[in-house]
Amino acid sequence: MSNTLSAPPNASPTDTSFPHLDLSSELARHLTITLGHDFTGDSTDKQNSEYLYQALAITVRDRLVPIWLETWKKTCLSEDRKVYYLSLEFLIGRSLTNAVENLDLDEDVRKALRAYSVGMEEVADKELDAGLGNGGLGRLAACFLDSCANLQLPVVGYGIRYEYGMFHQHIEDGRQVEDPDRWLRDGNPWEIKRPEDTRRVRFYGRTENYYDEHGTLRPRLVDSYDVLAVPFDMPVPGYRNDTVNTLRLWKASTTDVFNLSEFNAGSYPEAVAAKNDAEQISMVLYPNDASENGKELRLKQQYFLVSASLQDVIARWVEQHGEDFSDFGRKNCFQLNDTHPACAVPELMRLLMDEHGLEWDDAWDVVTRCMAYTNHTLLPEALERWSVGLFSRLLPRLLDIIYEINARFLKLVDQQWPGDVAMRREMSLIEEGDNPHIRMAYLAIVGSFSVNGVAGLHTQLLESGLFKHFNTLWPRKFNNKTNGVTQRRWLSHCNPGLRDLLNETIGEGWQKDLTKIKELTPYATDADFRKKWIDVKQENKARLSDLVVAETGVRFDTSFMFDVQVKRIHEYKRQLLNVLHIVHLYDRILRGETAGMVPRCVLIGGKAAPGYHVAKLIVKLINDVAKKVNNHPAANDLLKVVFFPNYRVSSMEVICPATELSEQISTAGKEASGTGNMKFMMNGALTIGTLDGANIEIRENAGAENFFLFGLDAAEVTELKKDYRPNEIIAADEDIVRIMNLLESGHFNPDNPGLFDLLTSGLRNPQDPWVTIADLRAYIDAQAEVGKAYQDVDHWNQMSILNTAGSGWFSSDRTIQQYADDIWDVRPLS
Numbered sequence: 150m151s152n153t154l155s156a157p158p159n160a161s162p163t164d165t166s167f168p169h170l171d172l173s174s175e176l177a178r179h180l181t182i183t184l185g186h187d188f189t190g191d192s193t194d195k196q197n198s199e200y201l202y203q204a205l206a207i208t209v210r211d212r213l214v215p216i217w218l219e220t221w222k223k224t225c226l227s228e229d230r231k232v233y234y235l236s237l238e239f240l241i242g243r244s245l246t247n248a249v250e251n252l253d254l255d256e257d258v259r260k261a262l263r264a265y266s267v268g269m270e271e272v273a274d275k276e277l278d279a280g281l282g283n284g285g286l287g288r289l290a291a292c293f294l295d296s297c298a299n300l301q302l303p304v305v306g307y308g309i310r311y312e313y314g315m316f317h318q319h320i321e322d323g324r325q326v327e328d329p330d331r332w333l334r335d336g337n338p339w340e341i342k343r344p345e346d347t348r349r350v351r352f353y354g355r356t357e358n359y360y361d362e363h364g365t366l367r368p369r370l371v372d373s374y375d376v377l378a379v380p381f382d383m384p385v386p387g388y389r390n391d392t393v394n395t396l397r398l399w400k401a402s403t404t405d406v407f408n409l410s411e412f413n414a415g416s417y418p419e420a421v422a423a424k425n426d427a428e429q430i431s432m433v434l435y436p437n438d439a440s441e442n443g444k445e446l447r448l449k450q451q452y453f454l455v456s457a458s459l460q461d462v463i464a465r466w467v468e469q470h471g472e473d474f475s476d477f478g479r480k481n482c483f484q485l486n487d488t489h490p491a492c493a494v495p496e497l498m499r500l501l502m503d504e505h506g507l508e509w510d511d512a513w514d515v516v517t518r519c520m521a522y523t524n525h526t527l528l529p530e531a532l533e534r535w536s537v538g539l540f541s542r543l544l545p546r547l548l549d550i551i552y553e554i555n556a557r558f559l560k561l562v563d564q565q566w567p568g569d570v571a572m573r574r575e576m577s578l579i580e581e582g583d584n585p586h587i588r589m590a591y592l593a594i595v596g597s598f599s600v601n602g603v604a605g606l607h608t609q610l611l612e613s614g615l616f617k618h619f620n621t622l623w624p625r626k627f628n629n630k631t632n633g634v635t636q637r638r639w640l641s642h643c644n645p646g647l648r649d650l651l652n653e654t655i656g657e658g659w660q661k662d663l664t665k666i667k668e669l670t671p672y673a674t675d676a677d678f679r680k681k682w683i684d685v686k687q688e689n690k691a692r693l694s695d696l697v698v699a700e701t702g703v704r705f706d707t708s709f710m711f712d713v714q715v716k717r718i719h720e721y722k723r724q725l726l727n728v729l730h731i732v733h734l735y736d737r738i739l740r741g742e743t744a745g746m747v748p749r750c751v752l753i754g755g756k757a758a759p760g761y762h763v764a765k766l767i768v769k770l771i772n773d774v775a776k777k778v779n780n781h782p783a784a785n786d787l788l789k790v791v792f793f794p795n796y797r798v799s800s801m802e803v804i805c806p807a808t809e810l811s812e813q814i815s816t817a818g819k820e821a822s823g824t825g826n827m828k829f830m831m832n833g834a835l836t837i838g839t840l841d842g843a844n845i846e847i848r849e850n851a852g853a854e855n856f857f858l859f860g861l862d863a864a865e866v867t868e869l870k871k872d873y874r875p876n877e878i879i880a881a882d883e884d885i886v887r888i889m890n891l892l893e894s895g896h897f898n899p900d901n902p903g904l905f906d907l908l909t910s911g912l913r914n915p916q917d918p919w920v921t922i923a924d925l926r927a928y929i930d931a932q933a934e935v936g937k938a939y940q941d942v943d944h945w946n947q948m949s950i951l952n953t954a955g956s957g958w959f960s961s962d963r964t965i966q967q968y969a970d971d972i973w974d975v976r977p978l979s
């Protein structure tokens with residue numbers, strides 16, 4: 150570590166009243182002494198803000214560390230129940246500004262930076278995003294940790310320290326190109342390596358039976374290939390509450406590079422290369438959002454995370470309680486973020502039985518008391534299944550255990566539905582066939598005491614659809630926990646203008662307790678307040694406009710409506726529907742039918758999975774349509790379109806405060822919850838959306854009159870699919886005929902005719918799973934309503950204020966309080 154504590158040698162390292170110099174002196178000392186930077190006083194020196202970022206990060210970290218050590222010690226020593234949030238993804242973003250605000254150091258930092266003639270924003274901008282996640286699922290994990298720290302709950306996050314996080318996206322000739330994300334290139338001041346807590350994770354090998362010291366025949370794994378898991382801890386600061394929780398990320402490392410006994414003297418390079426092999430496990434995040442993968446390395450990552458984390462918790466348990474596990478299930482809880490860590494069920498069985506001598510029934514009792522599973526998707530292609538063949542090679546002992554879990558489970562199924570062979574086959578943890586697979590969601594359900602969906606509709610659909618038989622068997626296992634986002638990052642930090650306005654209007658309490666935002670409601674009808682509200686939005690639009698022109702060269706006019714859709718590119722999210730509307734506006738402009746048309750800047754952003762051909766083609770289409778529109782003189786005063794490259798947490802922090810219209814237009818029944826929708830609502834955007842995921846709850850909380858609803862609901866989509874005839878819908882609607890003509894005539898791709906045929910034929914296909922054409926007319930009409938509403942400035946801003954005022958429910962503090970009360974049964978650390 151480059152950092153040194155400024156502690157006198159005899160000071161207790163966990164003394165939170167630790168003596169600090171003033172922040173300016175510490176910053177100066179770190180800049181000069183720790184980093185060896187000779188500050189020239191030349192403020193045009195580009196290196197300065199880079200060094201200042203590093204020095205400031207270390208300075209702020211110095212303030213976190215004593216509190217962090219104290220919280221860790223308190224958590225470990227507590228006899229109350231603790232929670233471990235297991236997730237393959239944590240989409241953290243930046244840490245510096247978050248820590249500064251949570252420690253209330255904002256003023257001190259600004260004062261200290263004045264000596265170097267740079268602003269806080271410029272320095273903060275030097276931090277690379279920690280992008281250890283794909284999208285919503287990973288960002289949720291990060292918001293949850295923030296809320297756990299805010300609520301002072303004893304929760305530890307466990308994940309993987311990917312050397313390469315989410316890829317960087319750049320656009321070349323309208324197409325997505327991926328670049329590796331070397332986020333650790335300049336070191337990471339926010340992590341502390343803990344080699345003393347290194348764990349050993351065992352792959353391959355075979356199961357062998359042996360007689361233990363009591364003469365009992367027991368199975369064990371032998372001839373395994375072992376990898377070390379080295380933990381790196383990241384701080385999770387609470388909001389001004391003397392709490393810093395921990396996110397523990399595992400890095401894979403070889404067991405012993407220089408153990409060459411197995412190699413002859415000539416194979417030294419091969420022996421060293423073996424190190425590489427082990428370290429591959431934590432090398433790169435899989436860039437697939439909501440899609441199944443099936444690659445061996447991915448399964449290795451999952452097991453690596455799970456085994457290291459469970460061993461870590463067990464080691465601390467044994468240190469305190471010895472080998473008595475009778476209370477382990479009551480005092481620990483593992484929340485599985487989707488099925489990615491579902492190996493935790495058989496792995497905890499293995500550890501308890503093979504390593505700690507428990508019998509099956511006792512071990513199963515422990516496991517089913519402490520595992521809880523969160524489902525995140527209804528898309529069948531995203532339900533994880535692992536081939537039995539792969540499992541038997543990579544994790545043979547775990548497969549034995551899964552078979553035994555299944556055998557016992559199927560007995561239960563037989564008791565409930567005697568003699569029903571079809572039911573057995575349907576519910577089995579093993580999908581039979583030529584190439585049998587393990588159904589990870591079923592494994593997670595059987596092994597958990599709680600199964601939750603992430604929005605009201607999503608949970609209903611799980612209970613009545615995907616998991617209906619399990620719901621019949623165990624109705625009390627199933628529960629809903631509607632997602633949320635942290636208002637500290639997604640309102641207070643990212644929208645300082647609105648933060649200040651809220652503070653002067655309703656006080657500061659909302660930052661810790663967002664239910665207080667309701668107090669904003671009466672101000673919707675206050676003309677003076679609305680004026681300030683509009684000014685804040687205009688400032689934010691100007692800030693985004695600067696970013697857009699820097700990123701794309703396109704100038705957004707801040708008097709236009711800012712219409713935004715940012716999220717992963719996926720067919721179910723229907724960026725195509727948005728494009729069809731843009732083409733409709735463009736078509737009207739070409740025909741001079743612009744009466745009543747409100748000028749818009751449309752921004753679309755998001756990454757496509759590198760192997761998802763259709764999604765990448767959608768990116769190309771958006772770019773080609775944007776180019777055509779932006780270069781047409783007649784469109785100049787009415788429409789601008791950009792594809793915003795490399796959408797990530799730090800760009801959302803600029804985008805959501807500036808957004809006026811939030812596009813949440815997924816096919817009903819497909820988006821489990823969405824959380825982008827919540828960030829926009831908090832920042833006063835109005836939503837145009839379907840009755841999908843948390844949109845339903847957003848509409849209820851904002852008031853139906855303050856939400857632009859359109860399209861089929863989930864039941865209607867299901868019904869329509871029995872007899873869907875998109876070509877008839879197109880033919881019957883002149884506007885849609887013209888839209889399709891523009892797309893199919895090669896108007897946007899004259900040099901490459903046929904390029905988008907895959908997309909247009911998909912829209913026309915009666916089997917189109919996303920029924921885009923079915924919702925198009927309703928969408929166009931709802932967009933016209935939006936335009937009309939936008940022209941009534943007073944009313945629009947009234948609706949905008951009521952959206953923010955109604956957003957209290959969507960704080961992840963509320964979500965986490967519900968997890969704590971209903972699932973985890975944990976209380977704040979005293």
Ligand SMILES: *Cc1c(COP(=O)(O)O)cnc(C)c1O
Nearest residue numbers: 284285716797798801823824825
């Ligand atoms: C919030 C967020 C998401 C999730 O967006 P959805 O619209 O809910 O899919 C994805 N990526 C980033 C960077 C986010 O901040």
